[in-house]
Amino acid sequence: MNDPTGPWASAAQIAAAVAAGDTSAVAVTEAALSRIDRENGRINAFTEVTAGRALREAEALDAARAQGQTVGPLAGVPFAVKNLFDVEGLTTRAGSRINRDRPAAGADATLVRRMNAAGAILIGTLNMGEYAYDFTGENAHDGACRNPLDSTRMSGGSSSGCGAATAAGLAPISLGSDTNGSIRVPASLCGIFSLKPTYGRLSRTGTFPFVDSLDHLGPFARSAEDLAIAYDALQGPDPTDHACATRRPEPAAPSLRIGIGGIRVGVLDGYFARNAGSVARAAVAAVADGLASFTEIRTISLDAAEAGRAAAYIITNAESAAFHLDRLRRRAADFDPDTRDRFLAGALLPAAWVTRAQRVRQWWLEQALAAFREVDLLLAPATPVPAPPSGTKMLEIGGRKLPLRPSIGLLAQPFSCIGLPVVTVPVFSEGEMPVGVQLVAAPWREGLCLRVAARLEGDGVAVANHRAPAEA
Amino acid sequence: MTWDAYIDASSAIVDLSIAEEFRPGVAGFLQLAADMAAVLEGVDLDGGQLALAAVYAPPDVRDCKDE
Numbered sequence: 286m287n288d289p290t291g292p293w294a295s296a297a298q299i300a301a302a303v304a305a306g307d308t309s310a311v312a313v314t315e316a317a318l319s320r321i322d323r324e325n326g327r328i329n330a331f332t333e334v335t336a337g338r339a340l341r342e343a344e345a346l347d348a349a350r351a352q353g354q355t356v357g358p359l360a361g362v363p364f365a366v367k368n369l370f371d372v373e374g375l376t377t378r379a380g381s382r383i384n385r386d387r388p389a390a391g392a393d394a395t396l397v398r399r400m401n402a403a404g405a406i407l408i409g410t411l412n413m414g415e416y417a418y419d420f421t422g423e424n425a426h427d428g429a430c431r432n433p434l435d436s437t438r439m440s441g442g443s444s445s446g447c448g449a450a451t452a453a454g455l456a457p458i459s460l461g462s463d464t465n466g467s468i469r470v471p472a473s474l475c476g477i478f479s480l481k482p483t484y485g486r487l488s489r490t491g492t493f494p495f496v497d498s499l500d501h502l503g504p505f506a507r508s509a510e511d512l513a514i515a516y517d518a519l520q521g522p523d524p525t526d527h528a529c530a531t532r533r534p535e536p537a538a539p540s541l542r543i544g545i546g547g548i549r550v551g552v553l554d555g556y557f558a559r560n561a562g563s564v565a566r567a568a569v570a571a572v573a574d575g576l577a578s579f580t581e582i583r584t585i586s587l588d589a590a591e592a593g594r595a596a597a598y599i600i601t602n603a604e605s606a607a608f609h610l611d612r613l614r615r616r617a618a619d620f621d622p623d624t625r626d627r628f629l630a631g632a633l634l635p636a637a638w639v640t641r642a643q644r645v646r647q648w649w650l651e652q653a654l655a656a657f658r659e660v661d662l663l664l665a666p667a668t669p670v671p672a673p674p675s676g677t678k679m680l681e682i683g684g685r686k687l688p689l690r691p692s693i694g695l696l697a698q699p700f701s702c703i704g705l706p707v708v709t710v711p712v713f714s715e716g717e718m719p720v721g722v723q724l725v726a727a728p729w730r731e732g733l734c735l736r737v738a739a740r741l742e743g744d745g746v747a748v749a750n751h752r753a754p755a756e757a
Numbered sequence: 758m759t760w761d762a763y764i765d766a767s768s769a770i771v772d773l774s775i776a777e778e779f780r781p782g783v784a785g786f787l788q789l790a791a792d793m794a795a796v797l798e799g800v801d802l803d804g805g806q807l808a809l810a811a812v813y814a815p816p817d818v819r820d821c822k823d824e
Contacts, residue, residue, distance in 0.1 A: 589800075591796060592796055592797060592799070592800045595793035595794070595796035595797050596797060598789075598790070598793045599790060599793050599794060599797065602786075602790055610771065610773065613773060614772065614773055614774075617776065617779065618776070622782075625779065625782075626779055626782030626783050626785070626786055627782075627786045629773070629775055629779060629782075629783045629786075630782075630783045630784075630785075630786035630787045630789075630790060631786075631790075632768075632771055632773055633763070633764065633767040633768060633771070633773075633783075633787065634787075634790055638790070638793075638794040638797070640809065641794070641797045641798070641802075642793075642794075642797055643808075643809040644802055644806070644807065644808065644809065645797050645800050645802070647806075647808040647809070648800060648802060688789070691789065
């Protein structure tokens with residue numbers, strides 16, 4: 286077992302050690318804060334470290350345990366959140382300069398409270414692309430968040446700090462947001478697990494929005510088990526988020542090891558193969574090979590995804606720009622130059638394009654649901670390529686040159702557009718940076734995605750990187 | 758219509774001035790959006806359906822094999 290105060294201890298190991306009294310929440314927290322102090326400078330994942338609060342939470346948890354109280358499933362586990370989550374007493378900057386003029390949050394976001402209620406310890410807030418309109422991890426105000434596996438490369442965005450902090454051993458669990466791929470892209474480029482649940486599954490109350498009809502929140506972790514434990518702690522209805530479903534929690538961790546033999550798996554070709562480089566295609570093939578002996582594998586074309594992605598682009602551009610219109614009118618020069626021009630353009634789109642995008646979105650959902658009558662799970666790369674060098678502006682895929690910033694999420698966007706649950710699993714191959722593979726299921730079937738991820742991890746097909754940044 | 762002319766007309770309507778130095782970038786993203794809109798135009802939609810999904814609840818799917 287890993288040292289529960291070390292960088293590679295899993296959340297499950299830490300919680301078990303704290304619950305058993307083998308270590309204390311304070312010891313785990315102090316070790317985590319010390320690591321951030323030593324190592325964050327290299328990757329720039331944290332924008333605020335909540336050391337005082339973390340130690341107070343840890344002391345309270347240790348005291349409760351000493352009095353014989355039951356501690357939660359995440360007892361003493363350090364976690365950090367993308368800086369669009371409200372944290373009481375901090376200004377929710379959402380990656381921007383403009384939001385720093387807003388008052389400090391008066392209360393924690395719902396999901397922060399739920400993590401605390403499960404015993405987890407908040408250690409800080411994390412870097413992100415401005416207003417979440419980013420796939421790169423670059424930020425003009427806070428500086429680029431760098432990839433812990435190779436600091437000359439992108440971490441991915443917009444939940445850049447989540448990918449980097451969790452991959453670097455600084456936070457076993459982090460929480461991010463995904464509107465078009467912002468949970469899946471950093472997980473892919475940094476080599477860790479992530480879950481973008483079904484739209485409406487997790488409450489968004491107390492987070493700064495990007496695109497209301499597309500915004501999802503979810504966890505990052507270095508193992509499928511940790512992802513499931515965090516997901517279970519986060520579930521539950523919340524009447525204060527108008528999009529949050531009224532479903533009761535459906536715990537995934539207790540059934541994580543239930544067999545998946547006989548499930549039907551579709552490997553997406555067509556649009557998804559055309560827009561993937563060789564490393565990404567090889568990663569999907571490795572996952573399919575890993576499942577082949579006990580599942581039914583077939584190849585599926587779902588080329589309606591291209592229109593689904595176009596719909597996501599237009600809806601995102603128009604809806605987010607309308608949300609920021611007053612800020613664009615008054616303070617356009619204070620936006621990050623890499624998001625500003627796209628927001629400005631979004632404010633000028635014809636309504637007919639936006640309405641057609643919504644109609645196509647519904648049509649694309651129907652195409653995808655038809656595919657789930659044939660298979661239980663779809664496989665596709667999370668990103669077209671492994672982490673590009675920082676500052677790269679163009680992406681070459683299949684002989685075509687595309688602008689990188691809007692394009693690195695083009696394999697992720699179709700699924701968030703229609704709210705499907707996706708677990709991203711990390712696939713490393715010799716001599717290459719990792720690429721994530723998306724395990725996509727029908728609505729509300731996060732449990733299946735997590736079970737397949739756990740099996741792939743157990744079989745050594747998809748394993749998060751466990752190297753200290755200095756060794757990487 | 759050029760993007761410059763479009764920016765002049767549409768930005769005035771929404772009371773959003775676009776600084777000169779931002780115009781090339783804005784024009785580039787308008788072109789990208791136009792390319793996306795062209796993809797959407799290529800979809801053969803049912804002319805009698807108007808199902809907008811601004812905020813929607815994904816449906817239950819209960820015919821999956823492992824349940």
